[in-house]
Amino acid sequence: MKISELSQISQVSARSIRHYEQKGLLEADRLDNDYRHFDTSAIERVKMIQLYLKLGLTTDQIRALFKGEVSSPDDYEYCEEMLSIYQEKLSHVDGQIAALHELKRLLERQISLTIKKKNQVPV
Template identity: 25%
Template sequence: MLIGELARRTGTTTRALRFYEAQGLLRAQRSANGYREYDEDDLRLVTEIQALQTVGFTLDDTRPFVACLRAGHESGDSCVDSIEVYRRKLAEVDAFLGRLGAVRAELHGKLAEALTRQDESGHADPCVVAPSPSEEH
């Protein structure tokens, strides 16, 4: 298939596919007239790259998955290097969630302090909004 069809079938652009090729993630065959030609394996590679990017992986993160597929494995995460990327990304997400949890706790504390000051002053400030039920834990 030509680059336009691969772009259409994967829901991406020809520009993105050329970029993947420039990054060494995709390898096009060239026809006699110089057109890029791809096969079903390339379709699978692009689909894998897109799925990984959707969950926050960088293009560099996708390299072990692409290499695993190119090596003939059924899935891109069948190889040890891919599993290691999953572990690293999961550790990054866990650390980020920890930071978000700390920010959330700090915001809850600040809100509670503000509401206490408001209650002590005896008048409601229309600018202060009470926490929503989903924020009360």
């Protein structure tokens, strides 16, 4: 199928599909006219790429998973590499959450101080 068909079926832009190909996540044959030709398996592959991106994995991490012949996150019982990547990502997310909580605390403090100063200003 052409890239436009894959884009329409997968609901992913042709630009993203080209990017996935450039990053080594997706392969296409080239026709005589140099158009890309994707196998029907590319539909599922694009869906997996999208899922992994939503989980916050980088294209490098996804490529490593694909090279390790890991398919869909639901299609395996246990994979040490997947567990490590998921744990690393969760740790990163936990760090971001902690940083956001600290930022929230600081903003609330500054708002409180600003309101106090505003109320202390004589009219």
